[in-house]
Amino acid sequence: MAIEAISDGSVGTLSLGELVVRRLGYGAMRITGDGVWGPPANHDMALGVLRRAVELGVNLIDTADSYGPHVSEELIAEALHPYAEDLVIATKGGFERSGPGKWEPNGRPDYLRQACEGSLRRLQVDQIDLYQLHVPDSDVPYEESVGTLVDLQDEGKVREVGVSNVSVEQLATAREIVDVVSVQNRFNLGDRHAAEVLEVCQADGLAFIPWFPLNAGSLAEPGGEAAEVAASHDATPAQIALAWLLDVQSTLPIPGTSSIEHLEENVAAAQIELLDDEIGELTAAA
Numbered sequence: 555m556a557i558e559a560i561s562d563g564s565v566g567t568l569s570l571g572e573l574v575v576r577r578l579g580y581g582a583m584r585i586t587g588d589g590v591w592g593p594p595a596n597h598d599m600a601l602g603v604l605r606r607a608v609e610l611g612v613n614l615i616d617t618a619d620s621y622g623p624h625v626s627e628e629l630i631a632e633a634l635h636p637y638a639e640d641l642v643i644a645t646k647g648g649f650e651r652s653g654p655g656k657w658e659p660n661g662r663p664d665y666l667r668q669a670c671e672g673s674l675r676r677l678q679v680d681q682i683d684l685y686q687l688h689v690p691d692s693d694v695p696y697e698e699s700v701g702t703l704v705d706l707q708d709e710g711k712v713r714e715v716g717v718s719n720v721s722v723e724q725l726a727t728a729r730e731i732v733d734v735v736s737v738q739n740r741f742n743l744g745d746r747h748a749a750e751v752l753e754v755c756q757a758d759g760l761a762f763i764p765w766f767p768l769n770a771g772s773l774a775e776p777g778g779e780a781a782e783v784a785a786s787h788d789a790t791p792a793q794i795a796l797a798w799l800l801d802v803q804s805t806l807p808i809p810g811t812s813s814i815e816h817l818e819e820n821v822a823a824a825q826i827e828l829l830d831d832e833i834g835e836l837t838a839a840a
Contacts, residue, residue: 557818557821561576565824568806572713576612576614577805578809579615579763580604580614580616580808581616581765581808582810583618585629586621587654589655590651590654594625595812601633602814603813604630604633608634613641614644614806617643617646618646618649619645619647619649619673620650623651627673630677635677642683642684643683644684645677646688647670647688648661648687649688661687661694661696661698661699662691662698667702667705667706670706670712673685681711682711684713684736685706685707685711687703689719696724697727707732714735715734715735716737716761716763718739720751722754725737736761737755737762739751740765742767742770742771743769743773743795743798743836744769745769763806763808767796768820774792778839783835793819796824797823798833798836800823
């Protein structure tokens, strides 16, 4: 399949408050080392992936201070700063890292402020386009964590606010405190556990950013629905999973990779036109 740059016409757009982005972004977690820890095995390749994503029309890069930690944000600035006028950089705070594969929630106001100010420095910006609370912390009232993002927004350090890994109830709590423009939860063809949160986003016009978007679970196995649809389109099951997500209202997938070849494969998925019966079959096959 030929690689064509994505455009507003090929994937459509979504609003993140006052920001408008194309509905296929890039998730920058995979440009770090194993276990999302330390620098990438190939520094130049990581920079190349980021630059190629922008060349291909991606105008949302999603990261977090915990990716590395700090490594992903530093690479984004090295590769792309000064940023194109239409490029939106989204980052997150709320996790501490003590080693590869280890993630500890920290939603304390003082920690979130420290995390945001660190992201500002590493990304080399005066204001973060979209700042997301990465995860609720069971040891801290959610209202206090979200309230810190309100303070940061009032100070001009954050333009738009999003939340991540939330339940319907937590999303409602956050929206009572701040104008939430996006929700980032795990959701894909093989895992629909966040369906109720997605429904709220669809009803109320919030962008829903599904992480781990390429997963098709058992549907990608030989004889599975994604595998069969993929064969008919000369595509991979992962591309079909992404094409299916792009058909779901309000979603803004952010597939990540450390490979330019894989990045181009993901972007090519935007060109796949699934038939109505294929979409119905995939949707029904949980």
